Amino acid sequence: MTAEAAKAEALIRHYFDMCNAADLQGLIECFTPDAVHYFPPGLPGAPWRGAKAIAEGWVWCVETLGSKWTIEKVLCTADGREGVIEWTHWKTAIGEVLRGDEWYVFNDDISRIVEIRAYYASPVDKSAPVNKLQEFDYEKRGYHLSPPLVKGRA
Template sequence: MLTAEHMESLIRRYFDGCNDADVEGMTACFTPDAVHYFPPGMYGGAWRGARTIAENWAHRVATLGSAWTVDRVLTDPASAQAVIEWSHFRTAQDTVLRGDEWYVFDAGSGLIAEIRAYYASPLDPGRRELALEGFDYAGRGYPMTCPVPRPHPSQVTG
């Protein structure tokens, strides 16, 4: 059975692996078929597979001088899920990204099976839907239509 302590410890161990560019250490935190989802246009879409996730972050350390902090952690062992806030420092570009990640754990192994990353960033007016690229919202039961009927802006008179 998952515990809050195990979940937080594994997330922090994963981030330690990220900061150390430790591919083996990061890979050990994930199920082999883990998926890391990102917002549209970020990092070429979802990363699939524990080793792919680890190698891609190690590459960011080498090329961007990336370093991360875990700023907040909430865990729910009963649902095998956690959410964190983080900061990503890209020292080569002198930039900071901030965001949240939603974690889904494999209850049997206790490993991370999925991460859904949400970045704090300006609204992209060129996109109709601002959502994670490649994530099956409909298949996971997320609402696909507005729950309250609203007229299209072109139908509103003012």
């Protein structure tokens, strides 16, 4: 792995740490001021535009939905300018689990996220306890089967 790819991966992992901690300022600092987070159709208010709006959106999810996230896989380009991850979003307060991918674009020095494009594994099915790919063996592949324990949060 190149130093640039490692820097991009470290930024993604830091961003997820800030999401799980519901750290508003830490989240804002992960993005360029004009960053955009795109989502599949159906999420009210999407896309989220601007570092502050993105940060506030994830803090709201933690406070309202009991959101916690795990990163399952990470791939970054050798030059560190782009990356893609596979994630799990645990909505512990409402008993939902969503899996998906995100494509990342970084600024020139790989210090901030410019853009995220999220793709869900499946349409959200409110009647399903876990939203996931049909017949994909998450356990066998080593994916998390429960939300992370986050220091200071239930």
